[in-house]
């Protein structure tokens with residue numbers, strides 16, 4: 545059995561070098577898919593067992609003797625690299641302070657973002673976990689104020705073509721088709737937001753992407769978990785913060801553009817591709833003076 549993805553339909557391929565193996569069992573212990581197991585204190589490999597080899601690479605990463613290799617499902621031998629040096633990973637204090645320092649940034653300096661920084665953001669986001677490997681997340685990078693503006697302008701053209709749809713009377717007519725929750729959201733949030741976006745745009749202001757000099761649209765194939773692009777975008781956001789950049793997630797774009805085939809075609813977003821989230825990035829115009837302690841709706845601990 546193979547877990548399908550858009551990128552591959554094959555099973556991971558496992559090579560076991562018996563001469564190097566001490567049968568310590570670590571690889572079988574961490575194998576989430578099932579092909580590795582210990583029988584009579586010996587490592588047995590059945591590539592078809594349970595979900596088959598999903599090429600998560602855990603067995604390779606844990607083996608102290610290089611006795612296992614996994615390739616396939618887009619994974620190559622060169623993808624296994626040395627761990628970062630001891631003490632170079634971020635500490636809890638560093639991560640906590642990064643989180644405290646981060647604010648959603650909607651005002652940017654007129655400064656383009658260096659390509660090296662774009663690459664670093666992409667690099668960290670690639671290390672985000674995914675439901676099942678290989679990741680079926682896709683990312684569209686709009687690098688440069690001009691490119692972001694073209695995207696935003698195109699979005700506004702589409703909104704303008706559909707402005708009647710957001711009229712209160714039309715929404716009322718469509719109410720039976722939408723259901724109560726969607727209708728309430730459309731009436732009290734989406735329609736007023738569209739009105740505001742159009743009003744601001746008429747005055748030359750971009751209340752959608754805030755004239756950002758860089759934007760990433762993380763989305764996914766239909767095989768990917770709905771959380772995958774969101775997690776990738778969150779990693780990208782933290783990477784941006786660590787590089788002295790500000791960022792803001794933009795939720796308005798995705799639910800709309802995936803209903804607009806022409807727009808999707810224009811930006812080469814596939815017909816079957818599914819929603820994700822946009823992240824805008826730039827050098828912050830203002831410095832915040834305080835951090836904000838936030839709370840969740842609910843935190844329940846069961847012991």
Ligand SMILES: Cc1cc2nc3c(=O)[nH]c(=O)nc-3n(C[C@H](O)[C@H](O)[C@H](O)COP(=O)(O)O)c2cc1C
Nearest residue numbers: 646647648649650752792793794795796797821836
């Ligand atoms: C899923 C999601 C969607 C968001 N969409 C937008 C958006 O469309 N426009 C916007 O200005 N901010 C957006 N934000 C930013 C939030 O408004 C912001 O996180 C919130 O006000 C808290 O501020 P902070 O991030 O500085 O703590 C979004 C945030 C998230 C997590």
